[in-house]
Amino acid sequence: MKYQNVFVEAFGYEVAPVVVSSAELEERLAPVYDKLHLSVGQLEALTGIVERRWWEEGYRVSDGAVVAAERALEAADFPAKEVEAVVYGGVCREYFEPATACRVASKLGVSPGAVVHDLSNACLGMIDGMTDVANRIELGQIRAGLVVACETAREINDVMIERMIETPTMEFYKHSLATLTGGSGAAAVLMTDGSRSRSKRRRLLGGEVRSAARHHDLCRWGVEELDSSASGRLRPYTTTDSAAVLRHGVDLGVKTWRAFLKSLGWVESQVDRVISHQVGGSHRDLIMRSIRVPLEKDFSTFSYLGNMGTVSLPLTAAIAEDRQVLRPGDRTAFLGIGSGLNCLMLGLEW
DSSP, X not given: OBOSSOEEEEEEEEEOSEEEEHHHHHHXXXXXXXXXXXXXXXXXXXXXXXXXXXXXXXXXXXXXXXXXXXXXXXXXXXXXXXXXXXXXXXSOOSOSSSOHHHHHHHHHTOOTTOEEEEOOBTBTHXXXXXXXXXXXXXXXXXXEEEEEEEEOOHHHHHHHHHHHHHSOOHHHHHHHGGGGGBOOEEEEEEEEOSTTOSSOOSEEEEEEEEEOGGGTTSEEEEEEESOTTSTXXXXXXXXXXXXXXXXXXXXXXXXXXXXXXHHHTOOGGGOOEEEEOOOOHHHHHHHHHHTTOOGGGBOOOHHHHOBOGGGHHHHHHHHHHHTTSSOTTOEEEEEEEETTTEEEEEEEEO
16 A cells, blocks of 8 residues: 555544552462462563553543544644544444444534544554545545544453452463553544645555464453353453464564565665554564564553553654654654454654
8 A cells, every 4th residue: 555645644642640560460460479389570571561551440432532632633733623534443442332433523523524433453443544544535535534542451451350360370371461461541643635734744655464364363352251140241351372472473574564665665774763563572572673673763662551552553653753753754664463463564754
């Protein structure tokens, strides 16, 4: 995919207020650690995540998405009534129906002719949403659209900690560990055709996608029946084969990276900055080595924000810009790898 007339006009984001350290989670897991003879500090050592954020109890994900969207519109001095698409890409949604994007669009007051819908694809939801909006802009269907998401980790972490205490086995611990990396946050990306832009910066050049759907069972988040006598009562669960996700995910990432460079006509040395999905230290280090990009070109937030799912990549890019890590003219690669397995990489000229 290639684009000629698509720009990222502005980012907006909100960092959740409740700081939760890896040490705090391990304190709650003390019975499991005692049973399995695990030393305290395993979670941070294995993931590189010191802390993550949670929303206050009961916080609505649509409210977080609205806050992030309002900040993006304010940063660009762009009126909400001229937004012609609202795509909510979060894994965490408020209902099966209607689309969470509907409440976001209502709160913002976007154009009544706007396309409004949710888009779900594990951790790729927001950058898949970016391609959806970019395609509409490139085709001349719209001039501006918002991609938004808000993720919450509090609820699933509480459930999984309870389950880990109920089932204190090494196998269950290994398949639950990835859940404890989860963080909470909200992000928004305002994209336009540049017709109202003051700078025409952050041009989206194109991207490449690859999939390995045979690995769809490696990482799952859903609901399950409590037991046969519970009258259909359900509770959420997650399970991740972290080692297999890492192995097959890196393999898919390398294949996508090669196709991505060829599509954009780049070579590794021409890439100035990389922003990737924020999984953890070992994932980041291995993928950077595998695609032959020096670690100093990467910017990460996972050590203090955790894995915020769909929000991680755009929120990290926004922080990188705030800190002047991303500078005008930088050739920047967004690297998204999500459950499924799916991989999407986008190239921007900052």
